[in-house]
Amino acid sequence: MLAMNKYKVLGITAVTIAATILATSCKDNKSTGWEYAPNMYEHIAYDPDQKNPNFKDGKTAQVPPAGTIPLGFTRFDYPNTKDGYLQAGLEVKNPIAQNKANFDEGKVLFEHYCSPCHGVTGQGDGLVVQHGFPAPPSYSKGQSSRGGAMKELTDGKIYHTITYGVNSMGSYASQLAPEERWKVITYVHHLQNL
Template sequence: MIRSMKKIVSIIVSFAAVDQLASCTNDDPKKPGFEYMPNMYRSPSYETYSSNPNFADSMTARQPVNGTIARGDMIYNDYDRLPYTYPNTPEGYEAAGTGLRNPLVKDDNSLAEGKVLYTNFCGHCHGATGMGDGAVTKFNGPIPPAYNSDLLKNLSEGKMYHSITWGKNMMGSHASQVTPTQRWKIIMYVQTLQNPAGQTASATPADSTKNAGSTTKM
């Protein structure tokens, strides 16, 4: 019995050795020889500058079709191209509060779009009416203060923009989710929750968020 097992093991080892040697005899680096299930890990795509029989000019590298947008280059207007120069520091936050102004015209269309964006990206924490009662707070999540509270009702639009861009306290950055233009539209809508009478916050209010707890947002 032991002798038979040794014989079987010897045969298996011999076949494995032959297979390994056969895999090393091919001079073409793109054809490594025998492979176990190559389709599981070897891409069938053509190399960027290799010849391609599927096109009349045999070129694999093709020009993008008209209207193609490179990743990260979705631009809605020229304002979205501008860099954000205020740093993610307490000083940058204060400077944004005095130096940033909403460049957009406040109209019904912008407010309507701002409401949709707010619902999609903010309402789950801040609540549908900005009272800090979003769905996340129902499951022991952080509870943000209401926008019309003494803590936030006078928060300037520049500081709101800075908070959306960099994040603040428990709120993370939303720069990858909403464009600069979309941030300003969200702020337009937040101002209607912040001041229901329709008065927008001044640029340099006394900011009570300096002493707010770690759950404060925006």
């Protein structure tokens, strides 16, 4: 008798659970069921292109306050002019350590970004030149278009040129981070002595 009551209670419990699952699963066809961390896709933050009542101009995407510097950004306060180039040449020095690791990484970066025009040895005989484009001057024998021998270019002058570009060479500021530019400069100084 006791065993029969157990089976009856278990049966009623199973039917109740099944009926509850059936009733709750059919109530909303669009529902995916229980939500785990719904704020992952139903966020309360404003999208950058949405209107935002929290700001006077009503825009969510705001310009950073004047004088602020983005995290990880390195300032280079020399204008893209010949005077800025000359001033950078006098004042800017390579801040990274002159060691084998930086030299080797500078070589790899130079070969990837610079050698198509400047050539692997910096003689201005890269693949681009072989396809009919004007040759850049040789680092060891050529003359700079801004005056002076290429072999006498200082850290600041090379950094300024990589950052802003000159003549046919465009800016590499978006391709090479500041520290990578310094590593390339370490390798370029080696090419100036070839």
